[in-house]
Amino acid sequence: AVVTIETIPSDFWRDGLAHLTGQDERQQIIFNEMLERVDMPLYCASIIEEDEIIACGLGVGSKKYLGLFEFATNFAHRRKGLAGAITRALFARAIADGMTTAYLQVVCANEGGRAFWEHMGFTEVLYGYHYRTKL
Numbered sequence: 001a002v003v004t005i006e007t008i009p010s011d012f013w014r015d016g017l018a019h020l021t022g023q024d025e026r027q028q029i030i031f032n033e034m035l036e037r038v039d040m041p042l043y044c045a046s047i048i049e050e051d052e053i054i055a056c057g058l059g060v061g062s063k064k065y066l067g068l069f070e071f072a073t074n075f076a077h078r079r080k081g082l083a084g085a086i087t088r089a090l091f092a093r094a095i096a097d098g099m100t101t102a103y104l105q106v107v108c109a110n111e112g113g114r115a116f117w118e119h120m121g122f123t124e125v126l127y128g129y130h131y132r133t134k135l
Contacts, residue, residue: 001055001082003089006044009035013044016053020072030133043093045086055082059090066094068104071113087120105129 006013014035018028035042043059043066057071068090073082091102104122106113 001047001080001085003086004046004048005059005089005093006046007042009042009044013046013053013056016046017044017056017058017070017072020053020056020074021070041097043090045090047082047086049077055086057083057086057090059094061094061097061099064098064100066090066099066102068102083116084120 014028014032017023018031023031038060041061043061045057045059046053047055052074054077055071055073058069060067060069068087071083071086094102102122103126104117106117108114108128
């Protein structure tokens with residue numbers, strides 16, 4: 001799979017991520033506001049098929065660290081190695097940019113995601129977290 005990495009999140013990438021992760025309009029606004037506030041290098045990765053993002057992920061650089069967030073794959077394209085291809089492309093870019101360590105955030109209830117990340121070598125849980133929102 002061909003992985004595209006943007007350093008500035010395009011509307012196309014944002015819309016594709018929102019679609020794949022099931023963000024509603026309110027969640028899209030919040031996510032985009034969060035992205036705008038990130039003052040570190042962004043790596044917006046995607047795999048595109050027929051003018052549609054079918055898999056994506058977000059990397060955030062911080063000195064020697066690469067954070068991995070917001071991975072999603074279109075249901076019809078799961079279990080084809082796309083998330084692995086995105087991960088490897090982000091690792092290669094991070095190494096080229098001087099990073100040596102990666103970490104990620106994954107939802108505890110996402111058993112498939114947790115199994116994927118364990119397969120990719122992420123086995124140690126450092127801490128739990130949650131977001132708070134106003135009702």
